[in-house]
Amino acid sequence: MICPRCAASLTAKQRNGRMCAQCGKRFALDPAVHGKGMHDIRIRGIAERATDHGRLKITLTQLWYLSRSRNYAWAGRDPQGVPARIRWLVALPVAAALVACAVLTGGVLAVLAGAAACACVVVASSMRHRPGQSPHAQIIPAEQTFRDLMNGSWSAVYGGLPEGVVDDARPVPRPRGANRSGASVPVSPPKAAILCTDRVVALFLTANGIPARLEAVLVEVADADGTKGRPTVLAAALSAIAQYRSGLPVVVLHDADPQGALLAPLIRGAQPDRVVVDAGLPVSAARNRLGVVRLVRHDRLADAEQLRTVAGLPEADAEWLGEGFWSPLAAVTPRVLESIVVRAVERALAAPRPTHHEALTHGFLTWPQAPRSPRTSRAPGTRPPGTGTYKKKGTSSA
Structure with a gap:
């Protein structure tokens, strides 16, 4: 990790307690402790670019969105198939009854009962079940975690939020x-x-x-x-x-x-x-x-x-x-x-x-x-800027 104070390259032992062993000064965030991307230099750079080097004021929520390291989103889905517990709860007693019937009887009826028992077990084992899934989305770090870091560790080290950032909770x-x-x-x-x-x-x-x-x-x-x-x-x-x-x-x-x-x-x-x-x-x-x-x-x-x-x-x-x-x-x-x-x-x-x-x-x-x-014509094969779409689709972004 690079020290945000003196730019020295620090190992894990050289930054215990978020204190630089080279310059002896404290820093706010350590990626090894607070997660990927949680580094003073990175957060400060994001804040400077977001505020246009002090021209704009931004909220802490906007800084959180821009500072995220990961973003996942999954849609909900309904369960499909029959759960294994229910399948075997039905299949095993039926198969056992058919086997008993085959033992007690003879001839063609016994053969049919045995075949039906085998078919019942095969069908139960071949069926598949996919459990349902509730909708879920996640931004890493979580909003409350990011707020606690910025209002806690960051403010304690630097005396406040990055320049141009205001806490929208206040x-x-x-x-x-x-x-x-x-x-x-x-x-x-x-x-x-x-x-x-x-x-x-x-x-x-x-x-x-x-x-x-x-x-x-x-x-x-x-x-x-x-x-x-x-x-x-x-x-x-x-x-x-x-x-x-x-x-x-x-x-x-x-x-x-x-x-x-x-x-x-x-x-x-x-x-x-x-x-x-x-x-x-x-x-x-x-x-x-x-x-x-x-x-x-x-x-x-x-x-x-x-x-x-x-x-x-x-x-x-x-x-x-x-x-x-x-x-x-x-x-x-x-x-x-x-x-x-x-x-x-x-x-x-x-x-x-x-x-x-x-x-x-x-x-x-x-x-x-x-x-x-509305009568203005456009040259063939052209379109307004920004109307193109990416071919790659997905619901996760970094």
């Missing part, structure tokens, strides 16, 4: 112009509304004053426990934006999950005269791109049929969400997330008022660089 410092609820509001009437369903993303936007910079109002309708589902969030979203004029465009930020995929189309259906830009994490990107955080829920908020018909998702994306998989928007790199919001608000302001026969919906990884007229 009140996040508000920039000037923020109201008591924490939402940054412009001095003049807002030109757009940013509807955010992720608390961590809302805190990130607030801490950096992004809504105020864009002359937009931040409307947070986060479902903290993730169990209330689409109807509650949709009702809260419609109620929140109803207080603003109908001409105010809305940018929707959401996770790649059933609730998020359905939110923008349902808002657009409820208020067809309002510009609604879907700036959430696209399901196709969460499903296909390497390095994306993938999680799974035990409760499925929508089935694949709803996602195909209402949200207009492709079959593969709808099935992926229908199995319980999802991906958090907060795991997106902070600099990318900032650019997403800026471009989405600019697009919403430049878009014309929709008619009853058209709707505006673009995932942030499929946006063109500038709004185009």
Whole structure:
């Protein structure tokens, strides 16, 4: 291990108690003790890149997503076949009865009974059983473990969290112009509304004053426990934006999950005269791109049929969400997330008022660089940047 203080190469004996034997200074994390990737130099480098070298403030949850060493996600499955205990509980008594019948009788009946007993045993032994599996997802290190390390060992050694990182479990410092609820509001009437369903993303936007910079109002309708589902969030979203004029465009930020995929189309259906830009994490990107955080829920908020018909998702994306998989928007790199919001608000302001026969919906990884007229043609064989998908699929990422 490299000492984060003096850059000396240390063996296990030379760093007992997280104390460097060369320079005599303490460090916070030891990969041999705290797990793979838990190293001061690595965590500090991740924090510097995530904050754009101090320009941005990020939350501890965002740093945890970026610092993960492993991410696994498995879908649930139903049990198949008959358990061995039940098979033999039935097969053995039946076989024993057939053998007894063969012994007590003779002739053809004895042969048939013996053959039936053998067949019963063979069938019972050849049957297979696959136990059921509940949905499971894991990020290594676990969130609470990472929080304890950063607020404990790291803060004890360095006097606080890395520069630019704020603990979202505590009140996040508000920039000037923020109201008591924490939402940054412009001095003049807002030109757009940013509807955010992720608390961590809302805190990130607030801490950096992004809504105020864009002359937009931040409307947070986060479902903290993730169990209330689409109807509650949709009702809260419609109620929140109803207080603003109908001409105010809305940018929707959401996770790649059933609730998020359905939110923008349902808002657009409820208020067809309002510009609604879907700036959430696209399901196709969460499903296909390497390095994306993938999680799974035990409760499925929508089935694949709803996602195909209402949200207009492709079959593969709808099935992926229908199995319980999802991906958090907060795991997106902070600099990318900032650019997403800026471009989405600019697009919403430049878009014309929709008619009853058209709707505006673009995932942030499929946006063109500038709004185009529907009549604009594209050269054959080309496509917008970011619309390609990886051929390699999977539900695990490092």
